Amino acid sequence: MDEKAKKGKQASVDGFAHEHITLGILMKKYQNVSLVDLPHSPYDIIIVNKDENESEDIIRAQVKTAKKSISFRGGGRGGVDRKYISGVKEYTQSTKLSDVIIGVSPKEGQKFDLYFIPTILVEALRTKSISVKKAEPLRNNYKFLERCKKRKFVIGKATKYGLLKV
Secondary structure, three states, rough: OHHHHHHHHHHHHHHHHHHHHHHHHHHHHHOOOOEEOOOOOOOOOOEEEEOOOOOOOEEEEEEEOOOOEEEEEEEEOOOOOOOOOOOOOOOEEEOOOOOOEEEEEEEEEOEEEEEEEEEEHHHHHHHHHHHHHOHHEEEHHHHHHOOOOOOOHHHHHHHOOOOOOO
C-alpha cells in the first residue's frame, strides 16, 4: 500500500473512531445518545436532550474530525477506496439535514475537545468550513449543543463572539 492509500485508510479509521469517542463523551453527559445506523443519513448521532420542563428534544449531529478546520461538507467519499466520479453527492450541512456539526479535535494524552457548530450558524456563515482557531468560543460549549435549534440564541452569541458580523 502506498503512502497516499495509507493516509486515506487512516483518515477513514479516524472518522469512525471519532464518532464513537464523541458518542461516549455525549453519553456520559446526556445518557440517551445513539449512533445512527443509516449509512446514507446526513447525521451520525442523535441526542435526546431534556429541557428544564423535562420535554424531550431530538438533536441530529454530524461528527467531523477537526485538525485545523471543521468542514461543513458531507457526502464525499473518504478512505482508500474512494472514487471521484462527480460532486453530485456532496452537500453543505443545513438545518434541513442536521441540527449541529460536532468537530472532534484530538489532543495529547488521548484527550479530545468538541466544537459545537449549529447548522443555523453554518447557514449564516455561508462557507464550507470554519477554522478551529475562529471556532474557539464553541469549544466544549455545551450550551451551543443544547440550544442549537434556537435561532435567536445562536445568532446572538455568534455575533457577540465575532463569528458573525451584523
